[in-house]
Amino acid sequence: MKLSAITNIITSPATGDTYYAIRSGTSYKIAYSAFVSGILSELGVTASVAEINFVDGVTSAIQTQINSAVADIATNTADIATNTADIATMSVATGAEVNTGTDNAKRVTPKALADSNVVITDKAQTLTNKRITKRILSATSYTTDTGTSLNCDNLDEFIVTAQAGALLFNNPTGTPTDGQLLLIAVTGTAARALTYGNQFEASTVALPTTTVTTARLNMLFIWRADTSKWVILASS
Numbered sequence: 001m002k003l004s005a006i007t008n009i010i011t012s013p014a015t016g017d018t019y020y021a022i023r024s025g026t027s028y029k030i031a032y033s034a035f036v037s038g039i040l041s042e043l044g045v046t047a048s049v050a051e052i053n054f055v056d057g058v059t060s061a062i063q064t065q066i067n068s069a070v071a072d073i074a075t076n077t078a079d080i081a082t083n084t085a086d087i088a089t090m091s092v093a094t095g096a097e098v099n100t101g102t103d104n105a106k107r108v109t110p111k112a113l114a115d116s117n118v119v120i121t122d123k124a125q126t127l128t129n130k131r132i133t134k135r136i137l138s139a140t141s142y143t144t145d146t147g148t149s150l151n152c153d154n155l156d157e158f159i160v161t162a163q164a165g166a167l168l169f170n171n172p173t174g175t176p177t178d179g180q181l182l183l184i185a186v187t188g189t190a191a192r193a194l195t196y197g198n199q200f201e202a203s204t205v206a207l208p209t210t211t212v213t214t215a216r217l218n219m220l221f222i223w224r225a226d227t228s229k230w231v232i233l234a235s236s
Helices: 032-042 049-053 062-089 095-100
Strands: 008-011 018-023 026-031 136-139 157-163 167-169 181-188 194-196 216-224 229-235
Touching: none
Parallel strands: 136 157, 157 181, 167 194
Antiparallel strands: 008 018, 018 026, 181 216, 216 229
């Protein structure tokens, strides 16, 4: 049968999925799939029915849709790269920024916190029921007259438990703040001579020049920013 000769196609209600091709008054009964395949062959289409079904629902040129998808992917890739760079350069919000939630550059949008619920580093606050743990450097003994390595940036108390010879207290390193306190405590294995760097200064209390046999000697100093001196407040 030449499909080009078909003059009429009707659906047979009696057989459902069966079609009739009418040619010169003679009927040819053809299965649906075979009929469609025949039409495709006549039209020069090499794709199968299953392959044609793959484009079911396509509403515009496929290449145009692919080009649009590729453009979207390129845009999304650029957005990902930009967002990754933003995350890499994002800085940590300060306490004030967290409290107010106003710094959009840092993407801070938290619920505001009452000052009583959080310690804010750049805000004046009164703290209650808090304990500050002292920063302590402790050693058994230092070699005679070689001195000590005191750093007032990370030290509140310096304790020597069994000094075996004379001891020189060198000037502390670091950047002390006005009113900062420094406690020095020395216990000698016997009476030991004590000397000081030029930043240590007597007040109404003299700088001790020796330990007292094997008892612990406690000396409390305060930093005076106006004179750049560690002034002794008490000795016992």
